[in-house]
Each structure stands twice: as C-alpha cells, then as structure tokens.
Amino acid sequence: QVQLQxxxxxxxxxxxxxxxxxxxxxxxxxxxxxxxxxxRQPPGKGLEWLGAIGYSGSTNxxxxxxxxxxxxxxxxxxxxxxxxxxxxPEDTGVYFCALMGGYWGQGTQVTVSS
Numbered sequence: 277q278v279q280l281q282x283x284x285x286x287x288x289x290x291x292x293x294x295x296x297x298x299x300x301x302x303x304x305x306x307x308x309x310x311x312x313x314x315x316r317q318p319p320g321k322g323l324e325w326l327g328a329i330g331y332s333g334s335t336n337x338x339x340x341x342x343x344x345x346x347x348x349x350x351x352x353x354x355x356x357x358x359x360x361x362x363x364x365p366e367d368t369g370v371y372f373c374a375l376m377g378g379y380w381g382q383g384t385q386v387t388v389s390s
Contacts, residue, residue: 278302280373280381294360298373306351311376314358318369363388
C-alpha cells in the first residue's frame with residue numbers, strides 16, 4: 277500500500293524559505309515511470325501544482341514559481357523535499373505531496389506570518 281506523509285514547520289516567517297519533506301512508504305521513489313509532485317491549496321482557492329521530481333531525479337516546476345522552487349530527493353530515505361524561497365503571506369495554504377496516478381498525502385498546513 278502506497279502512503280505519503282508530509283512533514284515540516286507549520287509557521288514560516290516572510291522572506292524565509294519553506295521546507296517540507298514527503299516520506300513515502302510502499303514503493304520506492306526511484307521506481308521506473310513514477311513522478312512525485314508537490315501541490316498546494318491556498319485558503320478559499322483551488323489546487324495549484326508546484327512541481328515534480330521524476331524517478332530519474334529530473335524536475336519540472338510551475339512557470340509562475342520556478343524561480344523560487346526547488347524539489348530534491350533522498351532515495352536512501354525514500355523521501356523528497358520541497359523548498360520554496362522568499363515566501364510571503366500569499367504562500368499560506370495546505371501543502372500536499374502526491375504520486376501522479378492517485379496517491380496523496382493528507383496535507384500539511386503552512387502559514388506565512390511574522
């Protein structure tokens with residue numbers, strides 16, 4: 277059974293870097309053909325795809341956030357990580373990690389506030 281779990285600080289100050297980790301169980305993140313995404317939902321708004329890292333380690337990012345986003349992975353821990361720099365209150369929301377194809381973490385609330 278594939279399971280994903282987000283972890284990280286719930287409160288980040290403006291201008292700092294938000295860092296979240298997704299721990300995966302049930303499948304290796306380096307499994308051929310799998311792509312792992314970060315998605316967020318600001319309060320009162322729809323889902324926004326932030327970026328993804330593939331089974332080979334290749335990455336793709338949302339054009340609107342590309343300059344501030346970095347996704348990396350640690351295959352030894354079966355985890356992948358999101359870093360979003362220079363955050364503002366507009367980056368507040370629930371952040372999800374997901375395996376493209378239907379598996380999602382439960383989401384973690386991140387609030388950007390001083």
